[in-house]
Amino acid sequence: MKELLNDIDRWQRAGERIAVARVVDIEGSGPRLPGAAMAVTESGEVAGSVSGGCVEGAVVGEALSILDGSTEPRVVTFGYSDDEAFAVGLTCGGTIHLFIEELAW
Amino acid sequence: MSSTPPDSPVFDRYAELLRTEEPVALATVIEGAIGDISVGAKLLVTTDGAEPLGSLGHPELDRVVARDAIAELEAARSGVRSYGPEGQTTPEDLVDQPTIRVFVESHAPPPQMWIFGAVDFTAALARVAKVLGYRVTVCDAREVFATKRRFPMADAVRVTWPTPIFDELGGELGPRDAVCILTHDPKFDVPAVQGALATRVGYIGVMGSRKTHDKRMQRLAEVGVDQAGLDRLMSPIGLDLGARTPEETAVSICAEIIAARTGKGVPSLKDSSGPIHS
Numbered sequence: 001m002k003e004l005l006n007d008i009d010r011w012q013r014a015g016e017r018i019a020v021a022r023v024v025d026i027e028g029s030g031p032r033l034p035g036a037a038m039a040v041t042e043s044g045e046v047a048g049s050v051s052g053g054c055v056e057g058a059v060v061g062e063a064l065s066i067l068d069g070s071t072e073p074r075v076v077t078f079g080y081s082d083d084e085a086f087a088v089g090l091t092c093g094g095t096i097h098l099f100i101e102e103l104a105w
Numbered sequence: 106m107s108s109t110p111p112d113s114p115v116f117d118r119y120a121e122l123l124r125t126e127e128p129v130a131l132a133t134v135i136e137g138a139i140g141d142i143s144v145g146a147k148l149l150v151t152t153d154g155a156e157p158l159g160s161l162g163h164p165e166l167d168r169v170v171a172r173d174a175i176a177e178l179e180a181a182r183s184g185v186r187s188y189g190p191e192g193q194t195t196p197e198d199l200v201d202q203p204t205i206r207v208f209v210e211s212h213a214p215p216p217q218m219w220i221f222g223a224v225d226f227t228a229a230l231a232r233v234a235k236v237l238g239y240r241v242t243v244c245d246a247r248e249v250f251a252t253k254r255r256f257p258m259a260d261a262v263r264v265t266w267p268t269p270i271f272d273e274l275g276g277e278l279g280p281r282d283a284v285c286i287l288t289h290d291p292k293f294d295v296p297a298v299q300g301a302l303a304t305r306v307g308y309i310g311v312m313g314s315r316k317t318h319d320k321r322m323q324r325l326a327e328v329g330v331d332q333a334g335l336d337r338l339m340s341p342i343g344l345d346l347g348a349r350t351p352e353e354t355a356v357s358i359c360a361e362i363i364a365a366r367t368g369k370g371v372p373s374l375k376d377s378s379g380p381i382h383s
Contacts, residue, residue: 002123002212009120024135024208025185035183035210073145075135075206097185099135099208101145105115105159 001037007047008039008103016041018103019063023050024075029094039103042067050098051078062100073101115147115159123212128152130174130211134161137205139190142166150174161207166192174209181213181281215240216281220259221267221297222288223250226312229351230285231258233359239283244270246293267293271300280307283362285342289313291324298325302334308362310342314381317341339365341374341381349382 038048040063079095142162169192223245343357
């Protein structure tokens with residue numbers, strides 16, 4: 001999170017709303033450890049990363065849908081698993097669980 | 106467009122603590138909203154004895170999570186933990202209870218590396234250690250060599266013999282920290298090893314040729330270092346990579362520190378024989 005603070009600060013001063021996605025859990029091979037974070041603004045600017053580039057695109061979509069009120073803050077899972085709703089996978093074969101919420105605390 | 110930023114006391118304090126690298130853990134309810142406990146609720150926990158900031162929605166849950174968060178912070182670990190709505194943690198108490206999942210994000214201060222000996226290997230090791238996120242202190246008793254100008258990458262450069270700095274600051278060292286003794290001069294090595302062994306430091310590496318190593322182990326035994334102490338030393342320091350340059354040696358030392366943490370069976374010079382520089 002620390003590496004995102006300057007961007008977050010700049011965005012907050014510009015009055016932008018921000019969603020933050022954080023890795024909370026990984027199973028198997030996963031490129032980033034719990035705590036890795038990325039921030040997305042309502043205008044679609046991005047800072048940080050939560051994987052090796054595999055799922056960031058999908059995370060932006062999730063983040064925007066939280067900012068526009070169409071989804072609630074929640075845990076989103078990406079990975080190779082038949083029962084997951086998300087088709088976006090990690091090429092490493094691991095599974096990552098992200099918590100995505102608006103930065104309003 | 107400009108407007109007043111939203112009032113966010115927890116985030117503001119969290120950001121401030123991150124910037125100053127003070128230890129902080131942020132707990133967030135990520136699943137299992139019930140009653141006053143909502144998804145996204147936050148509790149900010151510090152180790153300075155201050156009251157946690159924010160609330161997860163139940164005072165007992167706050168109390169138990171704050172306690173656990175401090176333990177996670179000390180281990181520099183982040184992860185998800187499960188609780189009952191009133192902070193229950195034992196499996197019996199959780200039967201037939203809704204489960205609240207809480208993510209604890211730990212921000213421990215950076216681990217420390219103390220390097221003894223202001224030599225070329227020191228500069229290279231300090232550089233690699235900085236890449237890995239260490240707070241690096243270089244120590245040497247010789248004023249001419251222990252200068253900030255020679256080690257601009259170090260966070261601190263101390264003109265000191267080993268014993269005084271261990272007496273003053275050795276209590277700060279813990280399992281995540283490292284002491285690397287590169288002096289290969291018994292005058293410094295012996296007190297540095299003795300000082301390091303008296304701490305809880307996780308890694309102690311001592312540089313030297315096989316010959317220097319043998320003489321040093323003998324000398325340490327003579328001054329009363331017991332076998333458990335000698336076994337704790339990674340000596341000669343580094344992995345058996347055939348490293349030659351200061352930079353390669355620095356990589357070999359840092360790789361050995363990583364392997365010591367992960368417990369992987371990677372060949373250390375300590376466990377091999379024959380030439381160090383193949």
